[in-house]
Amino acid sequence: MRPGHHEGRYGPVTETERQRQIITMLETRPFATVRELIDMLSVSPATVRRDIEKLHEAGEARKVFGGVASLTAASRTHALPFAQSSDLAVDAKRAIAAMAADLCRDGDMVMVAGGSTCHxxxxxxxxxxxxxxxxxxxxxxxxxxxGACQLSVAGGALHREPGILYDPQAAAPDFFASRLFLGAQGLGLEGVMESHPLLPVATRPMLERADDVIVLADSRKLSVRARFVSCPIDRVSTLITDDGVQEDDVRILEDAGVTVLVAPVAAWRADDKT
Known part of the structure; x- marks a missing residue:
């Protein structure tokens, strides 16, 4: 078979044809994972990644963590307000939160950042x-x-869009935690990403006072790229996500030293009594 040709479901498929199929797929959805493209095109992971790279270089799509994004989706970096975000992927967020709660023991000191999953x-x-x-x-x-837990709250002005309290003049909190639970708008090898410029600044003092950083992010977040890194990947000890996560993404994060815990949403939905 000639270079650039691969046997698809219906016979040989050229590189140009494969890439056209990827672009067509992205016209009806914002993201496609490597695994989905492998299944659609019936080619190897290496071939799919080469096609993604060429589309990215040609400016026809954007390479993202674990797959490819349409240019429209890639440019959409504005975070939803808390109230709207709370209505998305609710079962996944509750399953993730349940697994995160199981990591906490009586007597622990923990930090819980803003965001709907952390909520x-x-x-x-x-x-x-x-x-x-x-x-x-x-x-x-x-x-x-x-609540009945011992509650400590950050001081400062209320910033309504991200829903957090922050004082730029304040020192790091007088609170030392075994774990910081951190949400994310996006997650990749760069780390935890946010589109609101205040969030990385507000997160920094908490990072200084926590032993471990545990990121709570549903699987959609691994397809999102945002503008600002609020926590570098080498500071993240654990990611808790849902069972919609792609195996390729899990492997990449584990290779970077992150422990990935996967919350089974259907099983949680069946067992949860709250």
């Missing part, structure tokens, strides 16, 4: 005998009303 974790820890520090205004309000 679900905070609600699960509300009645636990732990010390909990947060910069999330929605979580602080919920725990202040309904």
């Amino acid at each position: 679900q974790l905070g609600l699960r820890l509300a009645g636990r005998s732990i010390g909990l520090y947060t910069n999330s205004m929605p979580l602080a309000a919920a725990l202040g009303t309904h």
Whole structure:
């Protein structure tokens, strides 16, 4: 078979034809994973990655962690407000939060950052005998009303779009945590990514006061690239995600030294009584 040709489901498929099929796929959806393209094109992972690289170099699509994104999706870096984000992938977020809560023991001191998945974790820890520090205004309000844990809240002005409290003049919090649970708009080998410029700045003081960083991110987030890195990948000890995550993405993160825990959403949905 000539170079650039591969046997597809319906006979030989040229490199140009494969790439055209990828672009057509991206016209109806924002992202495609390497695994999905392997199945669609019936070619090897190496061939798919070469095609993605060429589309990226040609400016026809954007190479992202574990796959390829349409240019429209790749340029969409504005984070949703907390209330809207809370309505997305709810079962996955609750399954992730349940697994994260199981890592906490009575007497622990933990930090829970802003974001809808971290919010679900905070609600699960509300009645636990732990010390909990947060910069999330929605979580602080919920725990202040309904929680029994020892609650510490970041000071400063309320920034409504990301939903956090932050004071640029304040020193690092007088709170030392065994774990910092951190949400993400996007996640890749660069680290935890956010589109709001305040979030990396507000995260930095918490990183200085936590032993381990555990990222809570549903599998959609591994296809998102945002503008600002709030936590480098070498600072992340663990990612908890849902079972929609691609095996290629898990392998890449594990190769980078990150422990990946996968929460089975269907099993959680069947077992959860809350």
